[in-house]
Amino acid sequence: MVMEIVCPAGTPAALRAAVKAGAHTVYCGFADETNARNFPGLNFDRTEMREGVAFAHSHGTKVLIAINTFPRAGDEAIWHRAVSDAESCGADAVILADIGLLDYAARSHPGLRRHLSVQAAAANSDVINFYAEAFGVKRVVLPRVLSLPEIAVINAETDVETEVFVFGGLCVMAEGRCSLSSYATGLSPNMNGVCSPASHVEYHDDDGVLDARLGGYTIHRVEQDEAAPYPTLCKGCFGTNGKTGHLFEDPVSLNAERLIPQLQKAGVSALKIEGRQRSRSYVAQVVRNFRATVDALEAGKPMPEGMLARLSEGQAMTTGAYKKTWR
Amino acid sequence: MELTVGANQFFWSADLWASFYDDLANAPVDRVVLGELVCSKRLPFYQDRIPEAIATLLEAGKEVALTSLALITLKRERKLTSELTGMGVEVEINDLTALAYLPEGTRFSVGPLVNVYNEGTIAWLAARGATRVCLPPELPLASVEILTATAAKLGVAIEVWGHGRLPLAISGRCYHARLHGRTKDNCQFACEDDPDGLDISTLDGQPFLAMNGVQTLSDSYACSAYQAEALGKAGVAALRLSPQSSGFGELCRLYRQLLDGKHDATYVADAIGRIDGNIRLSDGFLTGARGADWSGKPAQP
Numbered sequence: 001m002v003m004e005i006v007c008p009a010g011t012p013a014a015l016r017a018a019v020k021a022g023a024h025t026v027y028c029g030f031a032d033e034t035n036a037r038n039f040p041g042l043n044f045d046r047t048e049m050r051e052g053v054a055f056a057h058s059h060g061t062k063v064l065i066a067i068n069t070f071p072r073a074g075d076e077a078i079w080h081r082a083v084s085d086a087e088s089c090g091a092d093a094v095i096l097a098d099i100g101l102l103d104y105a106a107r108s109h110p111g112l113r114r115h116l117s118v119q120a121a122a123a124n125s126d127v128i129n130f131y132a133e134a135f136g137v138k139r140v141v142l143p144r145v146l147s148l149p150e151i152a153v154i155n156a157e158t159d160v161e162t163e164v165f166v167f168g169g170l171c172v173m174a175e176g177r178c179s180l181s182s183y184a185t186g187l188s189p190n191m192n193g194v195c196s197p198a199s200h201v202e203y204h205d206d207d208g209v210l211d212a213r214l215g216g217y218t219i220h221r222v223e224q225d226e227a228a229p230y231p232t233l234c235k236g237c238f239g240t241n242g243k244t245g246h247l248f249e250d251p252v253s254l255n256a257e258r259l260i261p262q263l264q265k266a267g268v269s270a271l272k273i274e275g276r277q278r279s280r281s282y283v284a285q286v287v288r289n290f291r292a293t294v295d296a297l298e299a300g301k302p303m304p305e306g307m308l309a310r311l312s313e314g315q316a317m318t319t320g321a322y323k324k325t326w327r
Numbered sequence: 328m329e330l331t332v333g334a335n336q337f338f339w340s341a342d343l344w345a346s347f348y349d350d351l352a353n354a355p356v357d358r359v360v361l362g363e364l365v366c367s368k369r370l371p372f373y374q375d376r377i378p379e380a381i382a383t384l385l386e387a388g389k390e391v392a393l394t395s396l397a398l399i400t401l402k403r404e405r406k407l408t409s410e411l412t413g414m415g416v417e418v419e420i421n422d423l424t425a426l427a428y429l430p431e432g433t434r435f436s437v438g439p440l441v442n443v444y445n446e447g448t449i450a451w452l453a454a455r456g457a458t459r460v461c462l463p464p465e466l467p468l469a470s471v472e473i474l475t476a477t478a479a480k481l482g483v484a485i486e487v488w489g490h491g492r493l494p495l496a497i498s499g500r501c502y503h504a505r506l507h508g509r510t511k512d513n514c515q516f517a518c519e520d521d522p523d524g525l526d527i528s529t530l531d532g533q534p535f536l537a538m539n540g541v542q543t544l545s546d547s548y549a550c551s552a553y554q555a556e557a558l559g560k561a562g563v564a565a566l567r568l569s570p571q572s573s574g575f576g577e578l579c580r581l582y583r584q585l586l587d588g589k590h591d592a593t594y595v596a597d598a599i600g601r602i603d604g605n606i607r608l609s610d611g612f613l614t615g616a617r618g619a620d621w622s623g624k625p626a627q628p
Contacts, residue, residue, distance in 0.1 A: 070444035073466075073473040099423070100447025120423075123400045123499075127424040145499025150400060173496035173543070174398055176442060179465040180495050180536075183545055183618035186611075188465060190442065211530070215617060218530040234496070239528045240506070240538065247502055247527060247538065321499055327511050 002298040003264055003271055005290045006064070006163060007283060010042040010276035015052045017280035019061045021287035026056055027064040027095065028276065034082040035066045036119060037276040038193030046085055053090040062092040068117035070098045070176075070190045080104055087112045095141065096120075097176055102135040116140040118165070119176030119189070125157035132160045139163055141272060143175050144254070148262055148322050155267025164263060167286060168274025170254040170320050172234050180233040184215035196232045203228065255317040260293055260303070263322075328558065328586050329357040329565040330579060331486055333439070333461070334364040334394040334419070336494060336569060337539060338518045341373040347570065348380035352387035354576050355583040358565065359384050360419050360438070362394040362411075365497070365542045367404045368514065381416060392417040395425040397440045398497045398541065419461075426455065434458050439488055439567065440497070444470070446477040453481040461486035461567050464493050468554060468613045472561040484564035489555075490578065490599075491569025492524060492537055493545040493609075493618065502538045511541070522572035534607060545618065547609035550599060552592040553622050554613045555585055574602035596623045 007023040009015035018026050029035025031043035044052060053063045065086040071079035079098075083105045086094045094112060096102050097119035105114055118141040122128050131137040139161040142151060155162055173180070175189075182188030185200040196214055204211040205224070212220035212231040219236030222228050229235070229251040238247045256263065260271065271294070273286055292304050321327075332351060335344070351359055361380060363370040377393075384391050395408050399422045409428040411418045420426060421438035429435055436459035437443060437452055443460050452460065460483055462471060475485045503525065504514035517540075518525075524537030524544050534546040551558065551566060558566070566582060568575075578599060585595045596608060611620030 070442055071447065073445045073470040073477075076445050076447055098442065098444065098448060099451050100445050100449075103451045104447055121398075122423075123398060124405055124424055126405055126427040127399070127422070130423065130427040143499075145398075146400065153402070172500060173498045177398075177440065178496040179463075179493075179612075179618065180543065182465050182612070183493065183495055184535075186615075186617035190444065191465065215619075217533065217535055221530050237530060238535070239530065239532065240525055243506070244530070247506060248498075248500075248543070327499075 003260070003294045004163075004269060005287060005294060006270050006272045007287050008168075008273055008276040008278065009052070009283065010037065010039075010278065011280070012044065012048045012052050014276075014278070014280040014283045015063075016055060017284040018287050019056050019059045021284040022291040023061055023287045025062040025064060025092075025270070027066055027272075028052065029066045030082050030085070032078065032082075033072075033193050034069055034079050036068050036117075036189050036193045037066075038069070039277055042277060046089065049085070049089045057090065063090075064093045064095055064115060065089070065091040066095040066117065067101065068095050068097045068119045069193045071101055072191065076100070076104075080108070083109055083112070093139070099135070102131070102137070106135045110136070113138055115163070117176070118143055121145075121174040121176050123174070125154045128154065128158045128160050132158070139269070141165075144171050145174055145321050147327055148259065148266055151263070151268065151322075152266035161269040162267065163270035163272050164256075164268050165254060165274055166256040166260065166263070166271045166290070168253060168278075170249070170252065170274075170318065172249040178234075184217055184233060196230075201231055250316060250318075252316045252318040254320045256319050256322055257290070257293060258303075259319060259322055261297060264297065328555070328563060330355065330489070330582055330586070331358040331360065331461070331565045331567045332356050332579070333491070333567045333569045334360045334362055334421075336365055336492070336542060336544070337522050337524060337572070338366070338369045338516065339373075339522055339572065340519075341376055343522070343572065344373045345376045345380060347575065349383060350576055351579075352383050352389070354579040356389065356568070356579050358390040358392070360392045360394050364394050364397050364421055364438075364440075366501075366518075366540045367396055367401070367407060368516070369540075370407070381414075390417075392419045392436055394419045394438060395421050397421045397494075398499070399424040400499065429456065432456060437461065439463055440494060443474070446474065449474060449477050449483060450481060453478070453483050457483055459484040459486065459564070461488070464488035464549065464612055465618070466612065468557060468561075471558065471563065471613070475562045479562055485562070486565045486567050487551065487558055487563050487613075488549055489551045489566030489568050489582065491548055491571060493547070493549050493612070494542060495536070495545055496543040498541050498543070501541050502543070503540050506538070514540075545609065547607045547619060547621070548599075549612070550596055550608040550610055550623075551613060552582075552585055552595045552599070553610055555592065559586070577602055593623065
């Protein structure tokens with residue numbers, strides 16, 4: 001079976017672009033704190049979502065709705081409403097992380113297909129099977145801390161479909177289990193749907209040296225003519241014991257394009273592209289490229305040459321944990 | 328309120344590990360969680376000392392629980408986790424994987440690294456057998472109050488992170504090994520020289536984080552002295568103190584005195600600062616604008 005390309009859509013325009021570019025599936029979120037890309041000007045109101053789903057369905061494309069932050073105590077109704085509205089908008093599945101919300105969805109909306117978000121960081125087959133048994137989860141988005149052999153083992157031991165990230169931003173910490181951002185800024189992926197938020201970024205030019213600070217912490221320093229990467233905490237530059245460097249991860253983004261045949265052999269069902277914050281032209285280009293790759297693979301033809309490097313905004317690329325270099 | 332000692336987060340020698348729990352038998356704490364939380368490669372170094380530590384603590388009248396690992400990926404780690412239930416003491420789950428091995432109806436507790444953010448999650452865990460939940464350190468006091476009220480109705484005791492470097496992230500990659508140009512499988516136990524984590528500073532030299540193998544912690548030591556009264560009023564059952572390599576007995580006594588009303592928060596915070604003059608305190612997750620904030624005055628040298 002051809003591997004499913006799952007594409008991000010931060011706006012109705014990006015959704016249409018992804019659909020036209022050949023995405024099998026698009027994922028998006030409501031314009032509030034219920035999803036992990038809660039950025040200004042991004043995401044869908046209820047009407048846009050209904051129209052977006054109808055447009056996608058008319059082209060044979062599925063739509064998944066991410067409701068993957070952890071509901072705030074006292075305000076669970078906001079997240080419950082999001083699940084109900086996802087169903088009434090016609091979504092093909094919801095992507096959830098919180099066990100309270102999974103339980104709610106399983107009991108109140110049993111007909112709505114449930115995927116387990118990467119924010120649940122389900123990293124082995126036992127816990128994946130547990131989610132399937134307890135909440136009827138049909139697909140899991142695997143955390144980006146696993147190697148290819150580990151992914152193959154998981155697929156051999158579960159009937160739950162697996163979806164893996166192949167392109168875009170890269171978390172090096174187990175997703176949904178990181179509060180670096182709220183420690184430094186007060187806003188976190190789990191509670192607010194943001195990481196290292198732009199509202200807390202400052203750049204300081206000091207005599208030709210450009211400092212990037214997050215929440216007042218200086219975590220990048222470049223000469224003025226160098227590119228200044230966005231100060232994401234886990235890709236920042238730090239000091240310890242007299243050494244200075246990117247102690248957690250370099251400012252890289254993920255590109256596992258060349259690993260797609262191995263991911264298929266490892267039993268992966270779907271390939272996910274990160275980037276609901278990206279433009280529609282970016283989304284369209286990435287989708288076309290990945291669609292061509294999986295179609296070639298399915299037809300037994302050689303994979304097209306990678307053309308994604310220039311889309312990574314000058315950042316270096318990595319295959320992340322997949323190639324086992326972490327282990 | 329009671330005091331719980333959480334699982335040690337660091338890599339200590341077997342002798343330091345054993346003497347820490349020997350000393351705890353005489354400390355004014357009610358409950359002790361022990362076992363390996365962070366890295367399965369550390370466990371063989373002190374695994375054979377665990378039964379004796381459990382026996383000593385039980386004899387001293389402490390409740391004892393065994394923690395699961397915080398991130399379970401390998402077959403060996405899954406097996407290890409499945410064997411926790413046979414150890415004769417309660418299991419504290421810190422990765423939901425552990426639930427896959429707990430027979431329905433088994434009582435268990437939930438540690439601070441499981442995402443418990445709302446009433447629905449507590450209700451589900453209670454129905455599955457949870458009797459105690461240590462909330463994630465990230466939660467603000469307003470959420471703690473709501474969740475404690477919910478938990479009370481379900482017969483679940485709530486703990487709050489009371490003291491110690493904050494567990495901020497866990498990864499499949501070992502940063503101590505990476506710092507030494509090694510991989511995780513060939514780490515050569517690069518973390519063993521940092522019994523309280525390795526300090527990480529910003530490019531301005533400002534203390535910020537601490538590296539602990541696959542785990543990343545805060546530089547600051549969370550200290551709930553100023554919130555203890557509000558937490559008690561909210562119905563929180565226990566403060567959790569996280570092990571540190573020196574002065575821990577004194578730390579336990581100070582928190583006990585605070586909860587007993589023998590000293591006020593300012594006295595206790597100052598005294599904690601004097602145990603190790605180099606540490607910084609924070610309580611921003613509970614009541615500040617961000618986790619790193621501290622509501623007391625800067626520690627006096």
